[in-house]
Amino acid sequence: MATLLTTLLLAVPMVLGAAVAKPEQIRSDQDPVFHYYLQAYPKNASIVALGPAASSEYFNIGGTIQSTNTSMYINIGSDSTSYKTLTFGKTATTTGWGLEGDTIITTTSSSYGRQLNFVACELDSQYWQVYFQTGSATPSGGTCSNYQSLHLPCLC
Ligand SMILES: *[C@@H]1O[C@H](CO)[C@@H](O)[C@H](O)[C@H]1NC(C)=O
Numbered sequence: 001m002a003t004l005l006t007t008l009l010l011a012v013p014m015v016l017g018a019a020v021a022k023p024e025q026i027r028s029d030q031d032p033v034f035h036y037y038l039q040a041y042p043k044n045a046s047i048v049a050l051g052p053a054a055s056s057e058y059f060n061i062g063g064t065i066q067s068t069n070t071s072m073y074i075n076i077g078s079d080s081t082s083y084k085t086l087t088f089g090k091t092a093t094t095t096g097w098g099l100e101g102d103t104i105i106t107t108t109s110s111s112y113g114r115q116l117n118f119v120a121c122e123l124d125s126q127y128w129q130v131y132f133q134t135g136s137a138t139p140s141g142g143t144c145s146n147y148q149s150l151h152l153p154c155l156c
């Protein structure tokens with residue numbers, strides 16, 4: 001009996017632990033940013049960018065998205081356009097992030113509803129700036145790829 005109880009007590013945290021995403025890399029899965037990884041832009045650390053795997057940051061995801069490398073949170077801007085600027089900030093102003101399988105979403109109960117689209121716009125030969133997309137408009141003047149989604153590398 002004591003053995004069974006011990007087994008149960010040990011098993012519960014493991015089950016709970018499995019439900020919480022550990023620090024994860026986040027990457028895009030479609031050209032022109034196939035397997036680019038989420039991270040701060042080296043030339044302006046408040047810009048949320050997709051870039052090389054070698055400089056990838058790791059994130060805790062659940063309500064907020066926080067980099068475990070820099071402790072900064074990914075927040076959605078209040079742009080009037082359908083695409084919204086994402087920035088890294090010291091405090092979390094966006095609390096509606098979630099995961100649907102391996103896919104980064106804003107949750108149904110968030111002020112954006114369930115959304116999973118992003119826009120990536122080229123910053124230079126290695127980095128693309130990421131915007132959150134609530135409709136179809138894209139920033140003008142640059143090379144942008146609409147309807148990108150962001151994913152964990154695996155569900156593992
Ligand atoms: C860095 O990027 C942020 C977010 O796009 C912008 O508001 C800020 O002006 C930029 N800073 C510089 C020095 O360019």
Ligand SMILES: *[C@@H]1O[C@H](CO)[C@@H](O)[C@H](O)[C@H]1NC(C)=O
Binds near residue numbers: 055069
């Ligand atoms: C971020 O943290 C992870 C895990 O500690 C580490 O492997 C990775 O090199 C770090 N990335 C950067 C850009 O420092």
